[in-house]
Amino acid sequence: MSVLQLEVVTPDTTVVSAEVEMVVCPGVQGEFGVLPNHVSMLSALKIGDLRYRVNGKDEHVFISGGFADVNNNVMSVLAESAEKAADIDTARAQSAKERAEKRLAAKDDKVDTVRAESSLQRAIMRLNIARG
Ligand code: ATP
Secondary structure (H helix, E strand, C coil), rough: CCCEEEEEECCCCCCEEECCCCEEECCEEEEEEEEECCCCCEEEEEEEEEEEEEEEEEEEEEEEEEEEEECEEEEEEECCEEEEHHHHHHHHHHHHHHHHHHHHHCCCCCHHHHHHHHHHHHHHHHHHHCCC
């Protein structure tokens, strides 16, 4: 049986390097699944939960967007940042969430709203993934 090799890398480190049974990935146009022998593809990713299955067990990884490339049973995910569920610092994500909420509530012209919204989305997604 063919296997799929999943590599999730950030500029700092390799977060996942494993043979997996399947991956469900947050594409910008919606979630998509990848099984062994998938056709070659390249997709932009959004902030979300990347799920992969090993020995019938699902693992969850936060990713902050990026790109996924599938080719020849290797799926490479390049993300700005990524953390396995167990490595997410929930206190840090909670502080980031509160900081972003305050910035958005301030309605101050100097606040970069797009940046604050993106920070809020990352924090909420991290909290959801960490809490299962
Ligand atoms: P913060 O404001 O707390 O830095 P952020 O969303 O701006 O949050 P990122 O720019 O996505 O942070 O990530 C910067 C680095 O910090 C990355 O290496 C990322 O993996 C790590 N990181 C950020 N938040 C957390 C968290 N809650 N738990 C674990 N690692 C985190």
